[in-house]
Amino acid sequence: MSDKGHASSRPFTSPIASMVVTLIAILWTVPTFGLVVTSFRKKEDILSTGWWTAFKNPTFTLDNFRAILFESGGTVGEQGMIPFAINSLAITIPAVLLSVGMGLMAAYALAWIPFRFSDHIFYGLFALQGVPLQLSLLPLLTFFATGVQLFGHTIFPQLHIVGTLASVWLPHTMFGLPLVIYLLHNFVAALPREVMEAARVDGANHFEVFRRIVLPLSVPAVASIAIFQFLWIWNDLLVALVFAGGTDDVAPLTLHLANLGGSLGSHWENVAPAALFSIIIPLIVFFSLQRYFVRGLLAGSVK
Amino acid sequence: MITFGSLFSSSWPKIFQILAVIVIFFGFYGIAFAAGARIKGKKQNSLAIALFLVPALILVMAGLGIPAIQTFIESFKNADSSQWVGLKNYTNAVKDPDIRLAFINTISWVIISPVIVTTLGITLATMLNKMKREAFAKSLIFMPMAISFVGGSLIWNLMYAYQEPTHPQTGLVGQIMVWLGFELKHLLLWSPWNNLFLMVVYIWGFTGFGMVILSAAIKGIPTEIEEAAQLDGASGFRLFRTITVPMVRTTIIVVLTTAMVGTLKLFDVIHTMTGGNFKTDVLSNRMFDENFVYLNYGRGSALAVLIFLGVIPITYYNIRSLRLERKH
Numbered sequence: 001m002s003d004k005g006h007a008s009s010r011p012f013t014s015p016i017a018s019m020v021v022t023l024i025a026i027l028w029t030v031p032t033f034g035l036v037v038t039s040f041r042k043k044e045d046i047l048s049t050g051w052w053t054a055f056k057n058p059t060f061t062l063d064n065f066r067a068i069l070f071e072s073g074g075t076v077g078e079q080g081m082i083p084f085a086i087n088s089l090a091i092t093i094p095a096v097l098l099s100v101g102m103g104l105m106a107a108y109a110l111a112w113i114p115f116r117f118s119d120h121i122f123y124g125l126f127a128l129q130g131v132p133l134q135l136s137l138l139p140l141l142t143f144f145a146t147g148v149q150l151f152g153h154t155i156f157p158q159l160h161i162v163g164t165l166a167s168v169w170l171p172h173t174m175f176g177l178p179l180v181i182y183l184l185h186n187f188v189a190a191l192p193r194e195v196m197e198a199a200r201v202d203g204a205n206h207f208e209v210f211r212r213i214v215l216p217l218s219v220p221a222v223a224s225i226a227i228f229q230f231l232w233i234w235n236d237l238l239v240a241l242v243f244a245g246g247t248d249d250v251a252p253l254t255l256h257l258a259n260l261g262g263s264l265g266s267h268w269e270n271v272a273p274a275a276l277f278s279i280i281i282p283l284i285v286f287f288s289l290q291r292y293f294v295r296g297l298l299a300g301s302v303k
Numbered sequence: 304m305i306t307f308g309s310l311f312s313s314s315w316p317k318i319f320q321i322l323a324v325i326v327i328f329f330g331f332y333g334i335a336f337a338a339g340a341r342i343k344g345k346k347q348n349s350l351a352i353a354l355f356l357v358p359a360l361i362l363v364m365a366g367l368g369i370p371a372i373q374t375f376i377e378s379f380k381n382a383d384s385s386q387w388v389g390l391k392n393y394t395n396a397v398k399d400p401d402i403r404l405a406f407i408n409t410i411s412w413v414i415i416s417p418v419i420v421t422t423l424g425i426t427l428a429t430m431l432n433k434m435k436r437e438a439f440a441k442s443l444i445f446m447p448m449a450i451s452f453v454g455g456s457l458i459w460n461l462m463y464a465y466q467e468p469t470h471p472q473t474g475l476v477g478q479i480m481v482w483l484g485f486e487l488k489h490l491l492l493w494s495p496w497n498n499l500f501l502m503v504v505y506i507w508g509f510t511g512f513g514m515v516i517l518s519a520a521i522k523g524i525p526t527e528i529e530e531a532a533q534l535d536g537a538s539g540f541r542l543f544r545t546i547t548v549p550m551v552r553t554t555i556i557v558v559l560t561t562a563m564v565g566t567l568k569l570f571d572v573i574h575t576m577t578g579g580n581f582k583t584d585v586l587s588n589r590m591f592d593e594n595f596v597y598l599n600y601g602r603g604s605a606l607a608v609l610i611f612l613g614v615i616p617i618t619y620y621n622i623r624s625l626r627l628e629r630k631h
Contacts, residue, residue, distance in 0.1 A: 014539075017430040017434070018430075018434065020426075020430060021427065021430050021431055021434065021440055022440070024423075024427065024444060025440045025443045025444055028443055028444045028446070028447065028507060028510075028511075029443050029446070030475070031458045031459060031461070031462050031475075031507070032446070032447070032450070032458055034458070034461055034462065034475060035457070035458045035461055038461060046473070047473070048470075048471065049471050049473065050471060050472055050473050050474070050475065050478055051461075051473075051475075052475060052478070053471075069305070070304060070305045071304065071305065072304060072305045072309075079305055079309070079310065079313060080305050082305070082310055082314075083310070083313060083314060086314045086317050086318070087317065089321065090317040090318070090320055090321050093321050093324075093325075094320075094321060094324040094325075097324065097325060097328060098324070098328065101328060101332075102358055102359045102362070103359065105332075105354070105355035105356070105359070106355060106356045106359040106360070108355060109351060109352055109355035109356035110356065113348055113351055113352055113355070113356075114348075115348065115352060121356075121360070123622065123625075123626075125363065126621075126622060126625060127618060127622060128363060128367050128368060130564070130614050130615075130617065130618030130621065131367055131371055131611065131614070132564075132567070132568045132587075132607070132610050132611055132614055133367070133568075134568065134570075134587060134590055134591075134607045134610055134611075135367075135370070135371040135374045135375075135607045135608070135610070135611050136366060136367050136370035136371055136374065137370075137594070137607075138370075138374065138377075138594050138600060138603065138604070139369070139370035139371075139373035139374055139377070140365075140366055140370045143365070143369075143370065148369070156365065165317065165320055166320075169324075170362075170366075171366060173362060173366075174362045174363060174365065174366025174367060175366060175367065177359055177362060177363050177366075178363060178367070181359065203343075205339070205340065205342065205343060205347045205351075206339070206347055206348070206351035206355075207335075207336045207339035207340045207342075207347070207351065208340050210336075210355075211336055211340075231448075231449055234451070235450070235451030235452065235453075235454075236451075237451070237452065237453050237570065237571040237574065237575070238570050238571065238591070241574075241591070241595075242591075242595070245595070254451050254453045254454075254571075257451075257453050257454065257457065258453045258571075258574065258575050261453070261456070261457050261460065261575055262575075262578070265460075268461065268464075271457060272457075272461065275454050275457045275458065278451065278453075278454055279449070279450045279451065279454045282449045282450065282451070283446070283449050283450070285449070286446070286448070286449035287442070287449075290442065290445075294515055294519075297512065297515060297516060298515075298516065298519050
């Protein structure tokens with residue numbers, strides 16, 4: 001096989017392929033770039049000309065960011081954008097911790113503790129993972145407000161969490177668990193049987209096996225799924241709208257941003273930097289931990 | 304001026320809550336593990352199940368299982384769930400022209416966008432394979448995955464921004480139309496094409512997913528197979544069609560079905576960009592509006608059930624392949 005054979009080992013390998021790829025990569029980046037440029041432009045400029053003309057006679061400014069972050073009583077809220085970022089963190093961190101923590105333990109139980117119905121529970125969880133969360137939103141909201149009554153008996157008490165951060169991170173935990181359990185089960189079930197059995201022979205019980213063997217070995221899998229969950233929850237709008245829609249006090253960035261997009265639609269001097277501010281943290285997480293993130297994606301899709 | 308002091312005084316209770324959740328979670332399981340480690344014999348199995356599995360199961364049942372059944376029941380009741388109305392919510396939904404449009408739009412979303420995402424994904428994955436700067440190009444195309452669909456919608460709102468033809472355009476797409484000599488349109492109001500412009504946002508956000516997954520599958524094709532095909536004279540598009548595509552068939556189906564479920568449930572883009580106006584409504588957004596704007600719980604629940612019915616064949620298919628896989 002000569003040079004020709006080597007080249008054809010890559011279908012589509014040609015200058016055309018490079019051009020197509022380059023073109024798509026540019027197309028995919030330009031919209032975000034436009035937002036970045038716009039957030040640094042002056043209000044008058046944004047209104048009168050397109051952002052791509054900004055490089056002819058550049059007059060960039062940081063005023064937009066000062067306005068959305070540090071100006072009290074401004075258009076983006078009494079305290080600016082930062083409190084919404086804190087809400088996002090206060091929703092995302094507990095939900096990721098609980099769903100991944102409880103998910104790992106449940107995955108271990110389903111994979112390594114033999115008991116009746118273990119398989120049924122596993123398939124049931126897998127099926128629930130396909131249930132659109134739309135199906136659960138309204139009853140769950142009522143459930144938080146009034147508890148669950150059956151024939152006049154309270155079978156689950158009312159939780160006094162309506163309008164609090166817990167009423168947002170708890171649904172995220174609930175909705176996230178089936179997928180997290182499934183993905184971590186794939187990983188935990190594949191741990192070497194000899195290692196587990198050797199520990200059991202040495203007298204270690206499930207608690208010790210989990211803490212000494214499963215937990216340390218699962219760190220990479222847990223990391224990738226935690227990043228996945230983090231981005232998923234940070235970027236969610238629907239759950240936030242339903243469970244935090246009533247009050248700015250617990251609204252995450254996405255919800256506030258969606259409201260701004262509606263009310264300040266054409267005020268790009270506010271909307272653009274606010275949008276950029278909201279995607280900064282997920283972008284940092286994504287670029288610094290991309291390898292883990294991709295691994296998590298692959299674990300869920302191709303085995 | 305917002306000072307650090309004022310920010311801190313309003314935020315510290317929330318920061319305290321984050322810490323409290325962390326401390327309670329680790330505290331509870333720390334004690335449970337310390338106590339559990341002492342227990343030997345048969346009891347430890349039940350105790351481990353009770354502490355490892357039962358809490359998660361309770362949360363899943365309370366959050367997904369029971370509410371889903373309730374929604375199913377609600378869908379046979381009237382607007383304020385005070386009376387049974389049989390199948391009326393479903394028949395009315397089909398008759399209502401707005402909801403019928405939402406149906407049609409949802410179906411076009413579910414057919415068009417997954418096909419584009421998958422086609423683009425496999426094309427990019429194949430072209431990028433072993434190309435120079437593969438990782439860099441992948442990162443750029445994959446990046447929108449990290450951006451919320453709310454953020455993505457605003458980014459594209461800016462792309463689609465419209466000014467009167469007498470003014471300089473502020474949206475790049477409109478400007479390009481002007482440069483190319485097309486008639487200038489307010490893209491988000493231009494029915495039915497505005498549905499396609501909304502799909503662009505989803506495709507932009509999700510193609511990276513398809514590309515990365517398919518790329519991993521392509522790299523998994525044994526080189527001997529490719530080489531054998533080349534010895535037979537296959538190259539370029541023929542190699543792609545006869546070797547690459549069949550070898551990654553399962554992964555193509557994974558990407559297609561994931562995107563189908565995603566578009567069936569898609570809400571953020573419509574809610575943020577058009578609010579379902581200008582003939583762009585879809586089931587998921589309509590369901591939200593019925594429940595939280597028109598306060599018609601019966602009909603909202605019926606729409607949620609319909610979305611679920613759309614997901615069932617895909618879930619069924621996935622469970623079947625999972626069972627087959629586990630048997631091996």
